[in-house]
Amino acid sequence: MANIRKRNKHWQVRIQRKDGPQQSKTFTTYQEAKLWARKVEREYDLHINDLPPKTISLHEALNRYLKEVTPRKKRPEIETYRVRAWLKSNLSQKLITHIKTSDLVIWRNEMIKQNYQPNTIRLHLAVLSHLYSIAQCEWGFDHIKNPVHYLHTPKLPPARESRISDDDIQRLIENTDSPFLPNMIYFALHTGMRRSELTRLKWQNIDWDRSKIHLLETKNGEHRIIPLFNSIQKLLQQIPKIDRRVFPITEHAVTIAFRRSVIRSNLTNISFHTLRHEAISRFFEQGLSIPEVAMISGHKSWSMLRRYTHLQTITHLKHL
Numbered sequence: 001m002a003n004i005r006k007r008n009k010h011w012q013v014r015i016q017r018k019d020g021p022q023q024s025k026t027f028t029t030y031q032e033a034k035l036w037a038r039k040v041e042r043e044y045d046l047h048i049n050d051l052p053p054k055t056i057s058l059h060e061a062l063n064r065y066l067k068e069v070t071p072r073k074k075r076p077e078i079e080t081y082r083v084r085a086w087l088k089s090n091l092s093q094k095l096i097t098h099i100k101t102s103d104l105v106i107w108r109n110e111m112i113k114q115n116y117q118p119n120t121i122r123l124h125l126a127v128l129s130h131l132y133s134i135a136q137c138e139w140g141f142d143h144i145k146n147p148v149h150y151l152h153t154p155k156l157p158p159a160r161e162s163r164i165s166d167d168d169i170q171r172l173i174e175n176t177d178s179p180f181l182p183n184m185i186y187f188a189l190h191t192g193m194r195r196s197e198l199t200r201l202k203w204q205n206i207d208w209d210r211s212k213i214h215l216l217e218t219k220n221g222e223h224r225i226i227p228l229f230n231s232i233q234k235l236l237q238q239i240p241k242i243d244r245r246v247f248p249i250t251e252h253a254v255t256i257a258f259r260r261s262v263i264r265s266n267l268t269n270i271s272f273h274t275l276r277h278e279a280i281s282r283f284f285e286q287g288l289s290i291p292e293v294a295m296i297s298g299h300k301s302w303s304m305l306r307r308y309t310h311l312q313t314i315t316h317l318k319h320l
Helices: 030-045 058-068 076-087 101-113 118-137 166-174 181-191 195-200 230-238 251-264 274-285 290-297 302-307
Strands: 002-007 010-017 020-027 212-215 224-227
Touching: 002 030, 010 030, 020 030, 058 076, 058 118, 076 118, 076 251, 101 118, 166 181, 166 251, 181 195, 181 230, 181 251, 181 274, 195 251, 224 290, 274 290
Parallel strands: none
Antiparallel strands: 002 010, 010 020, 212 224
């Protein structure tokens, strides 16, 4: 409970509760003192002041982040996977004030040794960096340092130059146990849709009368319309409606299934995102203009679209 008293023409607030450390502050007016007391007591009620910085571990901070911050994210299921990966690391037992950049250097090098992709490492570090930012801005850890800021992250590889062939596609489909992956591969090749967009696609997003697919949740946050090509119509008609989603599977499950298929097919340097590269290249080779391809893919500039485009001089590719 807050104790407010006037002392030497100033108002002094003292807050002492069993569920947190004692706090006190002096103000020039009673109204300021009352507002601050109300704010601090509300923080106690929300458990913001439960653990002072010197006692909280990364494990405790991650659990709090998972509870308070992750649900607000656009793709909480993906971030949950990355937070849980940090929870399993040896660093999670250390106090967040004791974790140094040198600790993250060891973690980064170990991830590289285990053949994790540079972008995967960067995304995991982004979660940890955001946790420290939240701790500074919202949890009262004002003087804590973010060890990620001083870390050299792995360099991203250059844009993919090689293409994925129809034979490669067939091998991937033949070497998967997933009941959803074959159709998702074909769907991605004919629409250029991202993995996240495919896993969120609902039957109600498909407009059969106008031959369009309405994507309401995309990476850049804007709606997008994709033409319902004949090849996609035939594919959709073969997919059983067992769920409100066309592909009732998680993004992480798609990644795992695709990675296993790549290994079994003896292929390299291929991810599910490679299908998006291939689809965009094929759109151009089939005669679509830059605005038409950008409308389908959702890119806002030619500079971004060009990274995904690897045209070939051959003309034997199939038509839409």
